[in-house]
Amino acid sequence: MSVNAVTHLNFRGDARAALTFYRSVFGGDMNVVTYKDAGNVQDPSEADQVMWGQVSADSGLRLMAYDVPSNLPWDRGENAFFVSVRGDSAAEITEYWGKLAEGATVRQPLGPAQWAPLYGMLRDRYGVTWVLDVVSEYNG
Template identity: 35%
Template sequence: MGVEGAGADKVLHGMLKTPSGFTLMASDTPEQMEHTPGGSITISPSGDDADDLRGWFAALSEGADVTLPLAVQRWGDEFGMLTDSFGTNWMVNIATSQARPQA
């Protein structure tokens, strides 16, 4: 996390790009946040393939605790959060043309 001491061995932002163009991000739980075994990881797929990401969110929602339904947010993207039936946290972000910088 770019700090010395207790958090020095933690990951602030881990990022993987999938072959289909999605970005998966994850981070360790900072020392000042409560650690919940099984729920201390958040997976965050994002991209602009709305159909695929909506499908992921719908499938993950089955048996899940949806904490924020997938909807257009203040920043212009569609975004939703849930904790799946296995206790894994998910944040799904669908980039919209209004939110992306124009070339």
């Protein structure tokens, strides 16, 4: 038996743009089902918004997202979660960082840290906080 945890991001009308952006960063495939596709339109102005979407990258990274309907409460929040991307290649992490950093607020520049060869934190243009690092052996 196998279980996978997948980050599920909630937006208010930006899910498709965010998934498209994350696909441009991480590559892979993007699948989107709109409220109209699923026959679940509650508000005609939201028919083409994302009811379920996912980016699946060849590296194994998976991100899901949807647009919270206007009849439900939604708050972007400040520190409700971080998306952590860990890799064993500095080149790969640096490439992801460069793409995510476009239009982002950098909270901790990508660089060496006591616990990792590379570590950085940023809040992207969609308000999602990302932590990227290169995995290193723990010597505690």
